[in-house]
Amino acid sequence: MRKEQDYYFHKAKKENYPARSVYKLEEAQKKHKFLKQKQRVLDLGCHPGSWSLYAAKTIGSAGLVVGVDIQYTDIPTPKDHAEIHWLCQDVYSDELIIELRKQWPGFHVLISDMAPATTGNRFADHQHSLRLVRRALELAGLLLHENGSFYCKVFQGEDFPAFVQECKPLFADVRVMKPQSSRTESREVFVLGTGFKRLSKKIPAA
Ligand SMILES: C[S@@+](CC[C@H](N)C(=O)[O-])C[C@H]1O[C@@H](n2cnc3c(N)ncnc32)[C@H](O)[C@@H]1O
Incomplete structure (x- = not known):
């Protein structure tokens, strides 16, 4: 196990997070503070639950987190955290949008750490990751409140700059980050x- 990998793995264990990926959200939050008290946060690709737990801690008990993944997730919500609703669903399903809309009046932040099962073929993995992140951006367009935030993971490749361009008209500020806890390679x-x-004042119908 590499040194920094070992460091974040043990840190996550010590701090009771199920995955070291939590530090890729924590670092962005410490710099840009887009998670705030009392917000509603949608976490796409939430399993095994570290980002949802971190978001729930950061927004506090008056906030709410909805975690979505094709893998079943169920971790008890610790004290003083926002309540977490775990949904076992595919982000491509239309029922997901209907269910989210039925239960909650939009979200202030959408975070996505979704990743495809990697094949080792860089181009294919890049394209699968882009498809997921474009779906996350589509859901942001449907579900985010005005002035909301979007933080997502993408596997870089030749079409990555096009994705960044697609984000730009939707947000006042768009930046690309490589957290320290993300392996260099x-x-x-x-x-x-x-x-x-939001171009129209109302959240559009599904
Ligand atoms: C790197 S993991 C997320 C780790 C999580 N952020 C954490 O900190 O615990 C990526 C997740 O994306 C999920 N995923 C991939 N495709 C998905 C899809 N179509 N719908 C929902 N989740 C998906 C995978 O099941 C996997 O659990």
Whole structure:
């Protein structure tokens, strides 16, 4: 096990997070503070639950987190955290949008750490990751409140700049980040969009 991998793995264990990936959210939050008290947060690709737990701690007990994954997740919500609703669903399903809309009046932040099962073929993995992140952006367009934030993981590749361009008209500020806890050799990077601009005042129908 590499040194920094070992460091974040043990840190996550000590701090009771099920995955070291939590530090890729924590680092962005410490720098840009887009998670705030009392917000509603949608976490796509939430399993095994670290980002949802971290978001729930950060927004506090008056907030709410909805975690979505194709894998079943169920971790008890610790004291003083926002309540977490775990949904076992595919982000591509239309029922997901209907269910989210039925239960909650939009979200202030959408975070996505979704990743495809990697094949080792860089181009294919990049395209699968782009498809997931474009779906996350589509859901942001449907579910985010005005001025909301979007933080997502993407595997870099030749079409990555096009994705960043697609984000730009939707947010006041868009930046690309590579957190320290992300392995240097990993092609993953993170895009943070803040100041979501809803073109129509109303959240559109599904
Ligand atoms: C790197 S893991 C997320 C780790 C999580 N952020 C954490 O900190 O515990 C990526 C997740 O994306 C999920 N995923 C991939 N495709 C998905 C899809 N179509 N719908 C929902 N979740 C998906 C996978 O099941 C996997 O659990």
